[in-house]
Amino acid sequence: MGRGGEGNHAGATAQRATTQRATTQRATTQRATTRVAPTVTIVGGGLAGSEAAWQAARLGAEVQLFEMRPATKTPAHTTADLAELVCSNSLGSDALNRAPGLLKAELRRLGSLLLEVADAQRVPAGSALAVDREGFAAAVTARLEAHPAITLIREEVTAIPETGVVLLASGPLTSPALAQALSAWTGSDALYFYDAIAPIVDSASINFDTAFRASRYARGEQDAGDYINCPMNEEEYRRFVEALLSAERIPLRDFERDDPHFFEACLPVEVLAQRGPNALAFGPLRPVGLRDPRTGRRPYAVVQLRQDNAAGDLYNLVGFQTNLRYGEQERVFRLIPGLENASFVRHGAMHRNTYINAPRLLKPTLQFKARDTLLCAGQLAGLEGYAGNIMGGLLAGVNAARVQQGQTPVTLPPLTMSGALIAYITQTDPDRFQPMKANFGLLAPLEDVLRGKRARGEAQAHRALDELESWLVAFPELAAQSNTTDVLPTQPE
Numbered sequence: 001m002g003r004g005g006e007g008n009h010a011g012a013t014a015q016r017a018t019t020q021r022a023t024t025q026r027a028t029t030q031r032a033t034t035r036v037a038p039t040v041t042i043v044g045g046g047l048a049g050s051e052a053a054w055q056a057a058r059l060g061a062e063v064q065l066f067e068m069r070p071a072t073k074t075p076a077h078t079t080a081d082l083a084e085l086v087c088s089n090s091l092g093s094d095a096l097n098r099a100p101g102l103l104k105a106e107l108r109r110l111g112s113l114l115l116e117v118a119d120a121q122r123v124p125a126g127s128a129l130a131v132d133r134e135g136f137a138a139a140v141t142a143r144l145e146a147h148p149a150i151t152l153i154r155e156e157v158t159a160i161p162e163t164g165v166v167l168l169a170s171g172p173l174t175s176p177a178l179a180q181a182l183s184a185w186t187g188s189d190a191l192y193f194y195d196a197i198a199p200i201v202d203s204a205s206i207n208f209d210t211a212f213r214a215s216r217y218a219r220g221e222q223d224a225g226d227y228i229n230c231p232m233n234e235e236e237y238r239r240f241v242e243a244l245l246s247a248e249r250i251p252l253r254d255f256e257r258d259d260p261h262f263f264e265a266c267l268p269v270e271v272l273a274q275r276g277p278n279a280l281a282f283g284p285l286r287p288v289g290l291r292d293p294r295t296g297r298r299p300y301a302v303v304q305l306r307q308d309n310a311a312g313d314l315y316n317l318v319g320f321q322t323n324l325r326y327g328e329q330e331r332v333f334r335l336i337p338g339l340e341n342a343s344f345v346r347h348g349a350m351h352r353n354t355y356i357n358a359p360r361l362l363k364p365t366l367q368f369k370a371r372d373t374l375l376c377a378g379q380l381a382g383l384e385g386y387a388g389n390i391m392g393g394l395l396a397g398v399n400a401a402r403v404q405q406g407q408t409p410v411t412l413p414p415l416t417m418s419g420a421l422i423a424y425i426t427q428t429d430p431d432r433f434q435p436m437k438a439n440f441g442l443l444a445p446l447e448d449v450l451r452g453k454r455a456r457g458e459a460q461a462h463r464a465l466d467e468l469e470s471w472l473v474a475f476p477e478l479a480a481q482s483n484t485t486d487v488l489p490t491q492p493e
Ligand SMILES: Cc1cc2nc3c(=O)[nH]c(=O)nc-3n(C[C@H](O)[C@H](O)[C@H](O)COP(=O)(O)OP(=O)(O)OC[C@H]3O[C@@H](n4cnc5c(N)ncnc54)[C@H](O)[C@@H]3O)c2cc1C
Pocket: 043, 044, 045, 046, 047, 048, 049, 066, 067, 068, 069, 073, 074, 076, 077, 083, 084, 085, 086, 087, 088, 155, 156, 157, 158, 169, 170, 171, 172, 173, 174, 175, 178, 253, 352, 377, 378, 379, 380, 384, 385, 386, 387, 389
């Protein structure tokens, strides 16, 4: 959704505008990539690229890190620093019984530079890990600049370097020239420029006294029906549309508002609802081919939820890409019968985001299937959230060094949050791929049935950290060195 053709068109428009600049810079950049003896070349000094550079260097590789700022800007970054946080200064929950907290604990155990710096730059934010934004980016920049094995080159890369080990970590705002080169290499249908994400809910929180399983016209793969359906009568539908239309939206950024193609491919549900009182009932909420088993009749409207993960415990709201504020999404979407107590694992969003179809293109080592010496990390690889992008950089940096040194690249253990996230982005259905952030729904269920979200989260976290310890026995060089900070979060929830 919200990707592919339309995004490519928008990207192409921007690309034409920068062709001249790109052409003049290409020669410089190509000279730069051959200036130093072939080493690990990393494109993009954001969260993923900075972490990757540190990890590759710590494993003995010589690293060239290309960062195009400040000479070439992105529409969101404002400084020349590496690892600039473009929006929030929070890296999310640091509580071990929450998925982002577990991810951070794993990153600490794996010796993440950016987590070490974030811990040192922490500002009070309850159980979240928030940082002094400028202090964080400045400290990361200083650590990388001071590393003897890392050469920071302030230039835009406009073509994929053809030789040596290369790691692409140019982020959601990858420069148009490089995006064009990547699109030519991957095929334009495998590179997306916008994200239009529908919310995902935990199926355990759906009220099946109201919701029912069925496929439209009973044409599905599963006997019980492929979809979870939330039926509405006319009154419920009208109340829902009214709430949707009056709900508060996230203001678009200038570069999104000024782009005429932004909403073209995938209209947010609230924008579609503006087109008429029955626009949704004839659109994504059409009830055709469905009968409510409680009444035996066709409902006035139906919200359908589609399975989102192999374990079958996450479901997305079909056609519900949205730009509402997160709190408003919860308030309004809980008006849908059957979702009164829905637990939102991921909220909907619409934003500019360049990313590849990772399940089609990448291995779980973050190497491209078509070229072992080319790796990808961060938001470009379809990861979401600051900590998730740091984790992708860590894995790709480790593997870039290992490939460079003739070693077998590693995959992360599947019961860890890091391993599950990488498995999701590289092994999910490529036809329905959307970027993903850390959540417990990605992990295999626990053997023991535990009551309570907090207890389940704690049990999953301990299982993950135990598995990580066992895995590190085989790779002791990948464990944190003794001078890094403690693994466990300091802020209990
Ligand atoms: C407007 C906006 C707001 C966001 N807000 C949040 C938020 O609040 N919380 C959150 O978790 N995530 C947020 N994100 C997502 C966020 O971008 C990622 O979480 C994170 O920064 C991605 O890390 P990254 O390393 O993949 O990309 P980045 O951190 O963006 O790093 C990519 C780097 O590559 C450089 N680059 C690009 N092209 C080239 C090139 N051709 N040559 C050389 N260098 C290049 C860029 O200058 C940049 O420094 C936001 C994204 C956007 C666009």
